[in-house]
Amino acid sequence: MSMTANTPPVETTNTTTTQPADTSTDRRARPLVTVRDLKVRYTDDAPLVLDGVNLDLYPGETVALLGSSGSGKSTLMKALTGFAPVTSGDVNAAGYDVTQLRQKQLRELRSQVGQVFQQFNLIGRLSVITNVLTGGLHNAGPSNWFGSFRSADRKRALALLERVGIADKANAEARTLSGGQQQRVAIARALMQNPRVILADEPVASLDPRMSKSVLELLRSIAHDEGIPVLISLHVLPLALEHSDRIIGLRHGEIIVSGPTPALDAEQLAGVYALEDEEDE
Numbered sequence: 001m002s003m004t005a006n007t008p009p010v011e012t013t014n015t016t017t018t019q020p021a022d023t024s025t026d027r028r029a030r031p032l033v034t035v036r037d038l039k040v041r042y043t044d045d046a047p048l049v050l051d052g053v054n055l056d057l058y059p060g061e062t063v064a065l066l067g068s069s070g071s072g073k074s075t076l077m078k079a080l081t082g083f084a085p086v087t088s089g090d091v092n093a094a095g096y097d098v099t100q101l102r103q104k105q106l107r108e109l110r111s112q113v114g115q116v117f118q119q120f121n122l123i124g125r126l127s128v129i130t131n132v133l134t135g136g137l138h139n140a141g142p143s144n145w146f147g148s149f150r151s152a153d154r155k156r157a158l159a160l161l162e163r164v165g166i167a168d169k170a171n172a173e174a175r176t177l178s179g180g181q182q183q184r185v186a187i188a189r190a191l192m193q194n195p196r197v198i199l200a201d202e203p204v205a206s207l208d209p210r211m212s213k214s215v216l217e218l219l220r221s222i223a224h225d226e227g228i229p230v231l232i233s234l235h236v237l238p239l240a241l242e243h244s245d246r247i248i249g250l251r252h253g254e255i256i257v258s259g260p261t262p263a264l265d266a267e268q269l270a271g272v273y274a275l276e277d278e279e280d281e
């Protein structure tokens with residue numbers, strides 16, 4: 001049986017724990033993402049990759065998504081933007097009923113969801129500021145598509161580069177930046193969309209520990225300051241414990257643990273990474 005990742009109490013399949021109230025987010029607000037009993041399989045004869053997932057993401061919270069390789073983290077993120085084949089269940093993101101959208105509405109939805117990836121996905125030979133400006137192309141008229149960005153947009157892109165701490169690199173070619181700096185550019189590009197939600201799929205998997213911490217701190221401060229939910233998939237448990245308000249643990253496509261981060265510890269989350277042969281005992 002899968003669990004609902006939308007309530008403050010810690011819930012695991014094995015333990016019940018008394019825990020402090022989750023004061024990190026405004027739970028009087030409506031969630032910006034809701035997922036109900038989501039099932040996904042990629043082909044008719046393949047097993048379910050997500051099996052009954054429930055999830056709410058609230059304004060201002062940073063939620064870490066943990067799970068071993070193949071547990072379904074990326075698929076869950078893809079489902080939020082209509083990129084995964086939903087077998088059954090409901091997905092609502094930024095006010096869109098994701099499973100019911102036509103192409104035009106899917107583009108609108110995706111323009112409102114900022115995405116950050118492990119490999120940054122910048123255009124290396126373009127300047128840093130141009131990369132950031134491309135984040136606004138969803139909302140721009142055709143005249144902006146060939147480099148003639150409006151000065152208001154350039155100002156905003158520069159302000160966002162300041163926000164992420166690398167305004168001095170605005171005119172450098174993106175490929176000349178370090179990994180941590182490139183990820184900051186990618187975050188500024190996501191912010192250029194004025195996103196209502198940010199999804200970060202293993203955003204620090206290519207970064208060293210110091211860079212990982214600073215990028216995660218940045219994402220969390222953005223969630224808090226902008227009042228948007230940030231969902232971050234991670235492989236490193238201590239990073240999740242240090243840099244999130246809430247943790248969701250996926251195993252074989254099911255949420256097996258969920259709760260406010262201060263109420264969780266490594267022992268409670270160990271099941272997420274339990275070895276296959278232990279599971280069979």
Ligand SMILES: Nc1ncnc2c1ncn2[C@@H]1O[C@H](COP(=O)(O)OP(=O)(O)OP(=O)(O)O)[C@@H](O)[C@H]1O
Nearest residue numbers: 042043049067068069070071072073074075076233
């Ligand atoms: N496009 C696809 N077609 C078929 N199967 C897929 C597809 N994408 C993912 N899968 C399968 O779905 C399962 C979950 O994959 P997913 O990428 O969501 O896991 P993950 O937890 O993000 O893994 P990782 O941490 O390695 O990125 C895996 O068994 C994978 O092989």
